[in-house]
Amino acid sequence: MKATVKRKAHFNAAHRLFKKEWDTEKNMQVFGKCSYPNYHGHNYELIVGVTGEIDEETGFVIDLKILKDLIEEEIEEAFDHKNLNLDVPEFKNLNPTAENISVVIYNKLKRKLDSSFDLEIILYETPRNYVIYTEK
Numbered sequence: 001m002k003a004t005v006k007r008k009a010h011f012n013a014a015h016r017l018f019k020k021e022w023d024t025e026k027n028m029q030v031f032g033k034c035s036y037p038n039y040h041g042h043n044y045e046l047i048v049g050v051t052g053e054i055d056e057e058t059g060f061v062i063d064l065k066i067l068k069d070l071i072e073e074e075i076e077e078a079f080d081h082k083n084l085n086l087d088v089p090e091f092k093n094l095n096p097t098a099e100n101i102s103v104v105i106y107n108k109l110k111r112k113l114d115s116s117f118d119l120e121i122i123l124y125e126t127p128r129n130y131v132i133y134t135e136k
Helices: 024-035 064-079 098-110
Strands: 002-015 040-053 118-124 130-134
Touching (some): 098 118
Antiparallel strands (some): 002 040, 118 130
């Protein structure tokens, strides 16, 4: 029998959306105020969903304390109060859009989880703008 458990987390981070190959005018045309050179920030809300078989002995899909610690170590410590463009190696050459941030979070967590689990990342950049990422 399968179930999905979810854990909420949050982090605050700054970023700038731009492509190095484009001039300022094209970056502003495509990314608008998100491309201002002095960066801007968001209070990101993260929901991590793990789907798997319910363990007959424990009744867990995954111990939520383990998931909590994993999110803290892999995501919150790496992203919270950081400038994603400058401080997070994964975004050195990757535009830190909500979509790309979701994929990076997915990859960081997926490699730490048992391969039998399905993983879903929901990332709110604002209360009205969010991304859902699964590798399906």
